[in-house]
Amino acid sequence: MNKKIKSFALSILLVIPFIYSYAQQKTKAAASNWRMQPVHVPTRWAKDVSPTNVLKEYPRPQLVRQNWQNLNGLWQYAISGKDADIPKQFDGHILVPFPLESALSGIEKQLMPDQLLWYKRIIDCPSIPTNERLLLHFGAVDWQTTVFVNGRQIGIHTGGYQNFSFDITDYIKRGANELLVKVYDPTDRGPNPHGKQVLNPQNIYYTSTSGIWQTVWIEKVPAIHVTSIRTTPDIDNSVIRVTVNVSKENSNLKVKVTAKTNGRIVKSVNGKTGTTIELPITKARLWTPDDPFLYDLNIKLLQGSKVIDKVDSYFGMRKIDIQKDEKGIDRIFLNNKYTYNLGTLDQGYWPDGIYTAPTDEALAFDIKAIKAMGFNTIRKHIKIEPARWYYHADQIGILVWQDFVNPPHGLPDSSKQIFENEVRATIDQLYNHPSIITWVLFNERWGAYDQKRLTEWVKLYDPSRLVNGHSGELLYVNDRLRARADSPYISSDMVDVHSYPDPMAVPYLPGKARVLGEFGGIGVPVPEHEWNDLQGWGYIQVTPMELVGKYEIMLKRLKKLEIEGLSGSIYTQPFDVEGEVNGLLTYDREIIKIPINQLQDVHQEFVPRMRKGVLNPESSIAENVNINDTDQRFPELLNEYEKGKRDSAFLRRLTLMAHRKKDKINATKISNDYIAGLKEPYSKKNLIFIRQVTQTSNDSGFKLFQSNPEKVNAILGGNAAELKIKEVIHQEEIAPYISDSNITPDWDxxxxSIISKYGNLFEEYVLGQQMIYYINKKDWESFGKYYVSYFEKAVMHSDYNINNVSWYIFLYINDPKILEFAVKVNKINVENFDKTAEAHDTYANLLYKLGKTKEAIEWQEKAVKMSNNDTEIAKNLAKMKKGQPTWH
Known part of the structure; x- marks a missing residue:
């Protein structure tokens, strides 16, 4: 090595420790400044989360090794355009593994489909001996992940719910190493399965999540090591079948598989890797929800007589199938015994972590709470949880119906292969968990295709479980049939009906169990425990007092259906989720809406072994709801307000009460006090609330939107400020004068009045209202006049659909000047805003009526082509070519 090279190498060695030390200092500084973003209803576990305390538990209980390092904590992050290169600067720090959109990430920003999310972290690596490898593991990253180590791309993974790993041994050096992760996630705008995540959540859809959302960790393993195991219990033959897969096959490899209980060896068998090894388990203690007994499983990988790798796992001895009961009814049997599946629909969402539970204790709590209420089944709805959730389900003892994550609506061909790859990966990932007894292929036909083929493929790939291929293919809403497939339940093990709100009878099909895959959905908002107090949603709304009686009536109906042959039911749902308030517990898990003892009592009719109190090791899972805390308290709370009570939560609630009571005077007065006390009135959450409660020009919200519309629009998007101002102006200045059809309003x-109060900016709004008024009156001469007056000012930012309004010009106006003006307006429309066939048709017809036949035909031909030969549009083209009028 020459002197120059030696000098350069030395400088590198000196710089690396400096960079690593500098990175450590930056991370420590960021840790001291990290804060969870504000959450209206945080869970009790959020306070336990910090940059040094983030989901520390071993993330893979089915394949345990000791030599691992957790990488959860603060990482640098950046958001860039979709086509951008690796960023030179980062935006700040994010708390991994909480999604970017969550409060616990410390960021709470929405990743858009045209953006990338970047993560960076410096990791310290020891030297790796030649007979060992270093693996980098990700629990889950949503959706497409590219990983770089020290500037070199090491791999790409696609799939938002499946774990994946990369061998990074050949890319690292001793000491500081840069780990960089690039994430692309189009949410509901791409070909990817995305579950209930959408960019604009409403009703049954929720806030999207992007990026890393499960534990990241590194693990040192032997060069030849166990990569996966597969365990299949067979209680009828008293064996557990085990397959051990390794990183590199070798004729000299053997595996020793040992089953234990309480440290005592039950059976130990030697065999070959990659083959099925049978361990006899005589007098097996069977796994059930009443007795969730798990055997320990020890795997040793031998090369000759030397142990080169060892992992620990576990298994449960259980069987699930469809059998006939003593009356000849096809039912769900667990371990050759009829077991009613009394379940609830668990979405797996959190107010502070969205997709990611704040702590492992929180993750387990949901299962414990559901079982404490007397359920023995959870339908995990269109989400795959971290491995530890299923580990808790195995230990606590709950039956799991696992949904696959649905492909997108309007399925492109590329989505089908993506979906099928993820289905296979999901089965492989969750195969060993005894709690999972059913795979649910499609929900209410969301993205459904090739159901027969796919149902049969899942059954063939995993014959150890039931397959519910068509959940909710029959859907009842308020006792009326709403949807039906052409050939329901082909090849499925179940006939599955969804029925809201009340349970309905399920059709009989030979050889299939009958189940209610969803029912219930009774909405009960609980003040001060709502994610969004502006949007409470359920299939029906009742008071807390009414809920108990309604639920008991539903369960009596359910018992009658069970006697007639029903084998399972899934109640919607255990916890409120965002705008849905139909949970038995609130979203923050703090309030239970039916006392726990009453739930256990009514559920004993279905799950008799679940005795009162047995399932609840804690004194209480949640506080009972106050059944008297309803809007009937408005006079009482108003009296407290008048006596001087002014805390923010109280004012917010009282504002909404006043609006629901239609008490406009007090609504204005109280909301003004609430807004005056806000520290950040221009935060997005506050502006959404202010927009909702602003109804008069005397409201503080009106003045806020009027004084700074640019700032409001930048936060809420579009012309939110102007739209709210126009709404109020309409209600106060226009609506009172046009409500009586017998009186002609004095538009002058x-x-x-509007110009004097609000200025010339709102003149065009009045003109637009006049235009619409005269359309409704069918006064076409006046309509034509105000069409011109309005679009002279507003053509580039119209409040109205130009195509729809202009069609009336075509039909009823003959004045050439107005037609000429309408042609100009619609040319702007088709060139800038509306690329539809209908807009082209309107433009062509206006040209034709004006006498510009040749140009009209050219545009009409474009419209026909765009519309795939729509009959009406094609008829208009034929008339134009024959010189016939198109406006009669």
Missing amino acids: AIHK
């Missing part, structure tokens, strides 16, 4: 007076 209305015009002068």
Whole structure:
């Protein structure tokens, strides 16, 4: 090595420790500044989360080794354009593994489909001996992940719910190493399975999550090591079948598989890797929800007589199938015994972590709470949980119906292969968990295709479980059939009906169990425990007092259906989720809406072994709801307000009460006090609330939107400020004068009043209202006049659909000047805003009526082509070519 090279190498060695030390200092500084973003209803576990305390538990209980390092904590992050290179600067720090959109990430930003999310972290690596490898593991990253180590791309993974790993041994050096992760996630705008995540959540859809959302960790393993195991219990033959897969096959490899209980060896068998090894388990203690007994499993990988790798696992001895009961009814049997599946629909969402539970204790709590209420089944709805959730389900003892994550609606061909790859990966990932007894292929036909083929493929790939291929293919809403497939339940083990709100009878099909895959959905908002107090949603709304009686009536109906042949039912749902308030517990898990003892009592009719109190090791899972805390308290709370009570939560609640009571005077007065006390009135959450409660020009919200519309629009998007101002102006200045159809409004007076109060900016709004008024009156001469007046000012930012309004010009106006003006307006429309066939058709017809036949035919031909030969559009083209009028 020459002197220059030696000098350069030395400088590198000196710089690396400096960079690593500098990175450590930056991370420590960021840790001291990290804060969870504000959450209206945080869970009790959020306070336990910090940059040094983030989901520390071993993340893979089915394949345990001791030599591992958790990488959860603060990472640098950046958001860039979709086509951007690796960023030179980062935006700040994010708490991994909480999704970017969550409060616990410390960021709470929405990743858009045209953006990338970047993560960076410096990791310290020891030297790796030649007979060992270093693996980098990700629990889950949503959706497409590219990983770089020290600037070199090491791999790409696609799939938002499946774990994946990369061998990074050949890319690292001793000491500081840069780990970089690039994530692309189009949410519901791409070909990817995305579950209930959408960019604009409403009703049954929720906030999207992007990026790393499960534990990241590194693990040192032997060069030849166990990569996976597969365990299949067979209680009828008293064996557990085990397959051990390794990183590199070798004729000299053997595996020793040992089953234990309480440290005592039950059976130990030697065999070959990659083959099925049978361990006899005589007098097996069977796994059930009443007795969730698990055997320990020890795997040793031998090369000759030397142990080169060892992992620990576990298994449960259980069987699930469809059998006939003593009356000849096809039912669900667990361990050759009829077992009613009394379940609830668990979405797996959290107010502070969204997709990611704040702590492992929180993750287990949900299962414990559901079982404490007397259920023995959870339908995990269109989400795959971290491995530790299923580990807790195995230990606590709950039956699991596991949904696959649905492909997108309007399925492109590329989505089908993506979906099928993820189905296979999901089965492989979760195969060993005894709690999972059913795979649910499609829900209510969301993205459904090739159901027969796919149902049969899942059954063939995993014959140890039931397959519910068509959940909710029959859907009842308020006792009326709403949807039906052409050939329901082909090849499925179940006939599955969804029925809201009340349970309905399920059709009989030979050889299939009958189940209610969803029912219930009774909405009960609980003040001060709502994710969004502006949007409470359920299939029906009742008071807390009414809920108990309604639920008991439903369960009596359910018992009658069970006697007639029903084998299972899934109640919607255990916890409120965002805008849905139909949970038995609130979203923050703090309030239970039916006392726990009453739930256990009514559920004993279905799950008799679940005795009162047995399932609840804690004194209480949640506080009972106050059944009297409803809007009937408005006079009482108003009296407290008048006596001087002014805390923010109280004012917010009282504002909404006043609005629901239609008490406009107090609504304005109280909301003004609430807004005056806000520290950050221009935060997005506060502006959404202010927009909702602003109804008069005397409201503080109106003045806030009027004084700074640019700032409001930048936060809420579009012309949110102007739209709210126009809404109020309409209600106060226009609506009172046009409500009586027998009175002609004095538009000049209305015009002068609005201009004098709000300025010329709102003149075009009045003109637009006049235009619409005269359409409704079918006064076409006046309509034409105000069409011109309005679009002279507003063509580039119209409040109205130009195509729809202009069609009336085509039909009823003959004045050439107005037609000429309408042609200009619609040319702007088709060139800038509306690329539909209908807009082209309107433009062509206006040209034709004006006498510009040749140009009209050219545009009409474009419209026909765009519409795939729509009959009406094609008829208009034929008339134009024959010189016939198209406006009669």
